[in-house]
Amino acid sequence: MDIFLQQIINGLTLGSVYAxxxxxxxxxxxxxxxxxxxxxxxxxxxxxVAFSVINxxxxxxxxxxLIVFIGILAAIPVCMLVGYAxxxxxxxxxRSAPRLAPLITAIGISIILQHLALLVWSRxxxxxxxxIPFVTFPIGGAIISGVQIAIILTSVLMMGALTFMVYRTxxxxxxxxxxxxxxxxxxxxxxxxxxxxxxxxxxxxxAAVAGVMVGTYYGIAHYGMGSLLGMKAFSAAVLxxxxxxxxxxxxxxxxxxxEALGAGYIGDLTNNVFGSNYQDVFAFxxxxxxxxxxxxxxxxxxxxxxx
Amino acid sequence: xxxxRFSLAIFAAVAALTLAGCGEEKKPEPxxxxxxxxxxxxxxxxxxxGPLTGGIAHLGKDNENGARLAVDEANxxxxxxxxxxxxxxxxxEDDQADPKVGTTVAQKLVDAKVVGVIGHLNSGxxxxxxxxxxxAAIPMIxxxxxxxxxxxxxxxxxxxxVGRDDQQGPAIASYLASEVKPKTVAVIxxxxxxxxGLANEVEKTLKAAxxxxxxxxxxxxxxxxxxxxxxxxxxxxxxxxxxGGMDATGGPLLKQARELGIKAVFAFGDGACTDKMKELxxxxxxxxxxxxAGLPVQAANKKFLDAYKAKFNVEPILYAPFxxxxxxxxxxxxxxxxxxxxxxxxxELAKISYEGASGKIEFDDKGDRKxxxxxxxxxxxxxxxxxxxxxxGKTIKFEDFLKTAEAAAPAAPAPEAPKAAAExxxxxxxxxx
Numbered sequence: 001m002d003i004f005l006q007q008i009i010n011g012l013t014l015g016s017v018y019a020x021x022x023x024x025x026x027x028x029x030x031x032x033x034x035x036x037x038x039x040x041x042x043x044x045x046x047x048x049v050a051f052s053v054i055n056x057x058x059x060x061x062x063x064x065x066l067i068v069f070i071g072i073l074a075a076i077p078v079c080m081l082v083g084y085a086x087x088x089x090x091x092x093x094x095r096s097a098p099r100l101a102p103l104i105t106a107i108g109i110s111i112i113l114q115h116l117a118l119l120v121w122s123r124x125x126x127x128x129x130x131x132i133p134f135v136t137f138p139i140g141g142a143i144i145s146g147v148q149i150a151i152i153l154t155s156v157l158m159m160g161a162l163t164f165m166v167y168r169t170x171x172x173x174x175x176x177x178x179x180x181x182x183x184x185x186x187x188x189x190x191x192x193x194x195x196x197x198x199x200x201x202x203x204x205x206x207a208a209v210a211g212v213m214v215g216t217y218y219g220i221a222h223y224g225m226g227s228l229l230g231m232k233a234f235s236a237a238v239l240x241x242x243x244x245x246x247x248x249x250x251x252x253x254x255x256x257x258x259e260a261l262g263a264g265y266i267g268d269l270t271n272n273v274f275g276s277n278y279q280d281v282f283a284f285x286x287x288x289x290x291x292x293x294x295x296x297x298x299x300x301x302x303x304x305x306x307x
Numbered sequence: 308x309x310x311x312r313f314s315l316a317i318f319a320a321v322a323a324l325t326l327a328g329c330g331e332e333k334k335p336e337p338x339x340x341x342x343x344x345x346x347x348x349x350x351x352x353x354x355x356x357g358p359l360t361g362g363i364a365h366l367g368k369d370n371e372n373g374a375r376l377a378v379d380e381a382n383x384x385x386x387x388x389x390x391x392x393x394x395x396x397x398x399x400e401d402d403q404a405d406p407k408v409g410t411t412v413a414q415k416l417v418d419a420k421v422v423g424v425i426g427h428l429n430s431g432x433x434x435x436x437x438x439x440x441x442x443a444a445i446p447m448i449x450x451x452x453x454x455x456x457x458x459x460x461x462x463x464x465x466x467x468x469v470g471r472d473d474q475q476g477p478a479i480a481s482y483l484a485s486e487v488k489p490k491t492v493a494v495i496x497x498x499x500x501x502x503x504g505l506a507n508e509v510e511k512t513l514k515a516a517x518x519x520x521x522x523x524x525x526x527x528x529x530x531x532x533x534x535x536x537x538x539x540x541x542x543x544x545x546x547x548x549x550x551g552g553m554d555a556t557g558g559p560l561l562k563q564a565r566e567l568g569i570k571a572v573f574a575f576g577d578g579a580c581t582d583k584m585k586e587l588x589x590x591x592x593x594x595x596x597x598x599x600a601g602l603p604v605q606a607a608n609k610k611f612l613d614a615y616k617a618k619f620n621v622e623p624i625l626y627a628p629f630x631x632x633x634x635x636x637x638x639x640x641x642x643x644x645x646x647x648x649x650x651x652x653x654x655e656l657a658k659i660s661y662e663g664a665s666g667k668i669e670f671d672d673k674g675d676r677k678x679x680x681x682x683x684x685x686x687x688x689x690x691x692x693x694x695x696x697x698x699x700g701k702t703i704k705f706e707d708f709l710k711t712a713e714a715a716a717p718a719a720p721a722p723e724a725p726k727a728a729a730e731x732x733x734x735x736x737x738x739x740x
Contacts, residue, residue: 003538003539003541003542006538006541006567007535007538007539010534010535010538011535013534014532014534124555125554125555125587127558127583127586127587130589130590134566136566136568143567143568145566214531218531218532218559218562218563219558219559219562219587219588219589220531220555220558220559220587222529222555224529225529225531228529259535260534260535260538261535262535263535263536263539264535264536264538264539265539267522267524267539272522275522275523275524275525276524276525276526276535276536276539277498277524277525277526277527279526279530279535279536280527280530
């Protein structure tokens with residue numbers, strides 16, 4: 001039982017990260033129907049920037065939590081800038097182009113960002129300085145670490161803030177209006193370009209935080225870390241119903257738990273025919289399953305009929 | 308060599324004639340005239356290749372120093388082959404640890420007519436370069452390339468004086484079995500040729516020792532989240548865990564395991580046998596076990612260590628004892644064959660039995676060193692430190708190994724003796740300067 005509980009905790013932590021990243025995919029898709037494949041790289045850049053900052057401050061006598069906080073504060077504007085530039089330079093000129101063009105551009109941007117990071121931070125895995133004292137709390141035979149609690153809490157907080165922003169502020173109304181019908185929203189006096197840029201920036205900020213969380217949790221950052229994480233978060237977004245905020249959150253957390261339980265139990269359940277090496281496969285099996293049986297996702301109502 | 312000089316002279320004369328009027332007719336004459344009266348020593352060229360620029364340039368230089376020490380010692384002692392006095396010359400090249408550059412400089416050495424090559428440092432460079440030496444029928448001995456493929460190509464001229472990666476798995480496994488004495492061991496790998504191959508060897512050896520091995524768990528070479536796998540393992544309570552993979556994944560694995568409260572002993576192969584583990588896993592890295600092919604440099608014989616320090620004013624870093632031995636092996640084989648001709652001394656090299664700085668050296672059919680040592684390290688105070696040497700399946704504590712190595716040094720075989728006597732004088736002189 002304690003093992004099961006431990007796997008759920010692992011899954012929740014992983015799932016919170018997926019959820020935060022999935023939100024970025026889903027927001028962009030919701031507003032311009034673009035799957036921004038470069039979104040995972042924003043997570044990577046967030047982790048890398050935070051690494052540089054935390055590494056530089058690790059020698060000082062600032063409290064560790066403050067150092068990580070400064071790391072996050074440094075990562076967010078950098079990612080926002082990259083997110084904005086991405087939209088402005090690569091996607092805006094293609095907004096009225098066939099949908100395939102921005103999609104391929106997104107893949108190109110992803111490759112460019114990876115290699116820029118390779119040039120800046122080298123190809124070696126970067127080890128985060130181990131500054132946060134390691135504390136654990138026992139719950140029902142399992143243990144949860146301080147970092148895990150921080151990740152889950154931060155994610156919940158950010159999801160709450162995002163939901164509030166989208167459903168309770170004027171900016172949120174403008175975003176939803178743009179997502180429903182950009183043309184009419186424009187006629188109502190909404191500056192579409194600004195709203196779209198804003199969506200990218202918010203998604204990038206979320207990605208930056210996710211990057212710092214992943215980096216400090218595993219203690220390692222690497223220029224290629226964003227692609228697989230991005231693919232999984234994308235699967236989570238589809239699982240929940242792409243374009244749907246609550247769906248992305250639910251999808252992320254579900255996917256994290258499915259992965260943890262899958263890796264933990266598939267070996268025993270199949271008598272070791274399948275092993276834990278299938279961990280990464282679960283995300284994509286879920287993706288295929290959803291696309292076959294419920295193409296609009298768990299919480300998605302709108303079927304993809306918009307262009 | 309004299310033949311070449313003669314033909315060079317003819318060539319120069321012909322060239323001079325063709326370019327009549329350039330006033331170079333005089334040039335070949337002094338060369339020919341100068342040659343006969345005091346017979347100059349025959350110059351025999353040995354090549355050394357390693358990365359002398361780039362990230363591991365310090366290791367390349369260390370290798371080169373090892374070879375240079377051997378060559379200088381032989382020259383100081385005097386070498387006579389086939390009745391002629393011979394002067395050895397070390398031709399050094401920089402392969403930048405790059406396979407492409409490696410093949411280029413290999414060809415350069417072949418063109419320079421070296422009679423033997425010591426190097427390269429990296430397996431990835433040694434393998435393509437070995438084909439070039441093979442074509443030119445020049446023996447090469449690597450002092451540091453451990454990839455099995457190097458000697459699996461069927462080249463008769465390729466040797467190495469370090470162990471092979473596939474001897475590593477059995478070594479770390481037998482150390483685990485004899486020292487840690489676990490009841491159950493979990494084996495994890497990163498699903499690469501290196502990691503999986505190593506893990507398979509470990510599992511085989513552990514099973515042969517009657518130890519229960521849990522079903523294999525796998526990540527990838529990019530996995531950083533091992534929480535699910537480790538949580539599962541925690542429930543099975545293994546006494547030891549072996550991970551076949553690199554430090555970039557092994558570090559997070561170890562860190563997460565300790566965070567989950569897994570108390571088992573963790574063991575790794577050479578890919579994760581680096582100080583980087585400390586950075587990646589933090590305090591969790593303390594006490595890990597890992598293996599490397601070959602011997603740590605402190606274990607080389609004292610005579611070599613002293614001579615090296617006296618000559619270069621630095622401590623040898625890693626593979627210098629092996630390149631020193633490699634150069635000495637070529638010299639010893641030439642002596643036995645009484646000829647610097649690769650075709651004549653190659654058979655002698657293949658069946659040589661030589662007491663070197665890194666211990667006794669004999670080659671098997673493939674050109675691998677027989678009974679090559681493997682070293683087991685542990686992480687102590689953030690640095691990896693040798694704790695044991697594995698030789699022919701037997702574990703020797705590192706301190707004991709050092710003692711026996713010291714005890715064996717004075718009892719070196721007869722041909723070594725005059726060299727040993729000559730050494731202190733030579734070693735003392737540069738030290739005075």
